[in-house]
Amino acid sequence: MENLKLHNSLKPGAPVPFVPIRPGEVSWYACGPTVYDKSHLGHARNYVSTDIIRRILRDYFGFKLNFVMNITDIDDKIIIKARRQRLLEIEKSKSYTKEELVKLTRTAFQAYAASSLPLLVEDGNDLDETTYIARRDASYGKVLAGGTLTGEGKPGDAEAKIKMHISNMDAAAEALKDGSIFPGADEIFLPYLDSLYKETIDTRDQTMFTDLTKSMEALFMADMDALNVLRPDHITRVTEYVPQIAKFVERIVEKGFAYESEGSVYFDIAAFEKAGNSYARLRPESKNDKALQEEGEGSLSKNLGGKKGAGDFALWKKSKAGEPFWPSPWGDGRPGWHIECSVMASDILGSQMDIHSGGIDLAFPHHDNELAQSEAYFCEHGKGEHTWVNYFLHMGHLSISGSKMSKSLKNFQTIQDALATSYTPRSMRIVFLMGKWNDGVEISPDMRAQADNWESTISNFFTNTKSWLAEAGIESGLKSLDISSDKPATGLLAELEQAKKDVEAALTNSIDTPRAMLVILKLVNTTNSYLKDNKDTNLAEVEAIARWITKLVGIFGLDANAEPPYEGLGWASVISESTDPETAVKPYAAVLEKVKSDIAALSLSNEAIAELLSKDPTPEFQAIAQGGSRDIEKLSLPYLRVVSQIRDELRRTVSSYDQQTKKAILQITDRIRDQDLTNLGVYLDDRPDNQPSLIKFVPAAELIAAREEKIAREAEKARKKEEARLAKEKADQEAREKAKVPPEELFKKDERYSAWDEQGIPTKLKDGSDVPKSQLKTLKKAWEKQKKIHEDLKAKGGL
Template identity: 70%
Template structure:
């Protein structure tokens, strides 16, 4: 366990500081979880995957006992608004509106939405309506829509992204209203309008309005994290399960004089806190007077709650207004403030101090600064400042076109959509690993290309190493389903790769201890793989296989620690990616069934060929790999690649020998042999995820590559061949057409070629024009050109008569 870990700590800006846990060998960690009101997006993936990477490094590289706690915020202004609005919309749909009444409702919502979000649309003569919306939109916000800023200066950011969202909502509504598809099409403008009209009519004593939404979204989030191979928390907390504890926590802060009640709400008293010698806004002191951030932290439903003494004082307990959920307290019915929930839940599980607290960078102020203040106020004794959190880790946010990816801006791609279209869990994690966890990330095409290149480098190295080991072992034995490790000897020739591996280990150790510098880890892995590949390619038949294997096993361990193999489990002592089949612990006979079926089909087809006499072929056809397979199965091996090797070797050996024999066979048998050989390689084995790498003067090398990749490559090759054939056929047809046109033209005798041209009125004995249509003489220069054309036609006509016979037409 390393004692020299350094970590970026938001409480101490600057270079990484030494990481010293409260209790040796143990790490207590609280992570701010999601507010569960909508689908999770790539911004959430960035936060929680990066958190997971650090957690895995602490667990599986440094060997810490990590207690990881995460909350679900299941009561919050955003949740209340979304759940309440959806209920109101559902009720509105049940009303017996005529089409005209529905349109009028939508138009009223349209005008209200513009007034609240796009006031520039209201400028100008007359009232805004759906007919003049487009020209007003373009006049007021055309610069923003074109990619500029509202002020005309600088680069677009969150403000412009929000404007684009509102414009999009209104444009969609206009289309929906014109198409008489208000419900479903214009929901984004209807929802806030209905809320403004009827929010106080909702009976919030039935909290299922809110819990139905949060429980569903919590399940969706958990499914997304599972799909991304994010370890589940050791402890999960929910705000709604802690409301009595929260009320008691707030009471104690009030008793200590650091909070006060006002009009049914309770606020933290920053002035009293600082007067007692404590520091407020320790994470972001420059933001403590940022009114916009303060208002965002209080939530949009806090407007109208009065009685605050200081502008920056924040709510610990909010008086519930009509249309909001509520719980009893000594101050009346209310609900927790946003910040207090984490203080109570984290402290309940981890106590009065913790090692790590983490979340997205956007939580630093006011959320985490307020958490710190209220927790330190709760735990401090006799005016002495209390340390609640030792290290704050803030994950850099993910941006798109210069703006933070955000649900509120609706500029996001959901995790589900991303995994269904452009990413795998591994490729997404690699993208995040390419950046420092505490830096912002904007995913670019170059970054995706870099990630794909790195993944391909590792994939190919694993494939090639396992293939070389299987070839060298002949009948490879295994340990726990993985290729049994060869021993690295002391031969001088091996020192190069051994030294390269030791350097890579040192580089990764330094990277992990340097605030979990994953970009450097990926570079170290890529460098040692490149050196191993150079060795393999230059040494050919004299490869230092034990050293190559040692590198592959070390890489397997590190990528396992980074969470890049969802099927692998610590301590990651195998070689290469673990297949899904191996992870399911399937019966060996079932695992190998498709490979055995190919073997039996190929051997049966080979026996049916009228082959030239060959003792080697005869011996191969008389042998069976069943006993080798049974030996592997009895040894406890579950790795499908290892179990399949006996049958694949048999097929590869037979195919190699058939190809060697083909030149001595009759033309008909030779064709059958080559057809069988191609079918085995391109279809039988490709469909099973097996590639035979044909090598001159050496046996074919068996490589395991995902079937989808091989099939895609085969289809791409077939498509290219089809395109080549199509182009060849088009060229042939064009040549035939040109040839046909050539002879059709040559068919005309030179004496007749100009007589059908209505530009001329008289011709000489050879058919050359002498007068133009208007009676004027053909000029000498014109006649000279016409004579050249006549001479060419005479030659062509002569060739025509020689080829086809016959006279002039």
């Protein structure tokens, strides 16, 4: 813990020592989501990476954390989306004729193009659905083909935004062509209707905003739960803090660091710096970036005037018609974006905190403005600058095709869709663990392949280790095995000790999870190689490695079922609190009963089988359950062991039975492996030389998928075999038909020739000229071949 260093955006460069305000405790504020749309993989990157750091600080380094996250439930994006949705609902409820609606849609279509894709209308001619495609391809063909608008460099955010607008226009053009205006034209209608009617919306009723934000917040939380992201210790919402925000702003004004202008309040950067404070400490190079300043102010604040300095930013915004409002000393208005976090974080954590985190895109102006206004609020004249945040942690972007993944660019995949189609919560977290938290990540096929390989390697190691221990009859783990600790570590234990040191070095070096993941993978690969070359390996050493890796993957959040202190072995397989052990093992007990019944019906003369059929694993199960275990693997193992033993004995003695009994036994043993146990997520690994099968617990979905793949392969093999048989049969038939033709008749129907000799060999071509000698030679060879196959067929009685 004393050696921990972190990358701190306030001190760019190498990681710096992490020294919390209170020893052993960490206060942390994380910028949460603006809840106006579904969360996407970019959000997953931010919040999962934050969760990984949080878990490592808590469970590896032992810090006690106070973790606060905000929900931005009112800002320009939320206002615009909620208001536009309301206006669209109103528009859809109006009674338009088809002609009127088409005319209105074309007007919106042209307005959208003029605003978002100006090259489409630069010639001044009207644009409609009939001319759109040609103009689109002429104006933006380079972008659509994967290039840039200028034809130089690599595509980025600008090109992603163009593609997003083109997608909206494409949908609207199709809607105009087929006459079904909604929902195809929704996206082009939203800004158009807003430009016409935004000031007519009665915002005294704020339900249009809260309905949107509450539903989106619920979806966000569900996504975070699905990704095994720990819930914050405190959640704050902007709309619950508006009075406190107004008072906070008042205090900054009183101290001379802000001023009121035309009903809005702005932070006075010049006054702040004149008092000896620093502005834009995170991104000094962006201090005068007008584009970033405007983005930070929000799209609804472009026309707010009265600023003293170009970079001064809004603490309180005067609400215009069509915007929500709250009372304040400066009139009806709403909070600026940056002030929200300052007030909420300070309310929970006080005047100083250890860590503030968020996505790298928030560094300027959001976090720089947070710092300035908070330090202005807490500073005392004559005592120098106030330190509000000690460590700023910024998570790197997730990119797609060179562009930041963003809701505003609509170039994202939602977390829900990703989990439904291409990721599991574990596989997604592994991808993020394999990249440094403060670096950008571009998900590539190669990265996915590496992550999948890591997961399968670790999973197989866990599965095999548990199987070896089960085979050895070891139930209580290391307590029943002897690992001598009074000697220097050698062999696998030496590898384990080195791996521990390497992981420690990686995690103390600014939570370098990619390095830690490689250390874990290397240790497993080394162990697997060692086991191949050393048949008498002490299982205690293998188990010690598996348990240490189990602890790490638990700390990293890779096992949603595991809880601190992560002292199990492998991925946790606990049953839910609402399920009692007897109910949980019923499917396994049912398989055993079915196997016993089927084998008893065969009336086999086999004492070993008879003894196994009389075995009752219930007392063993009850002992495990009474010991408090809720691990389904341990609970079910007594039943599975008997099933496996019966099957092994049947396979060992099957050759001693008659053919009919042998066939029945093999059908049962195959069914046990491929159906009964596969459906329960249990794999029997058959081994040679009469060794007992290893019982392995593998996710049922994986086993079933492998079974279906095997069936599909066998079906494909059978199909190809049948196709080959039919093709051969056809070829043989064609050969027989050809062989039936006497050689004298072989060329008689060939229109290229006009005369033949007594053997039927052509002598004249169609034009009466002699057949060339070179061609005649070829014809005679064909005639000889036909004579041979014809005579062979005749000899076989085929004619």
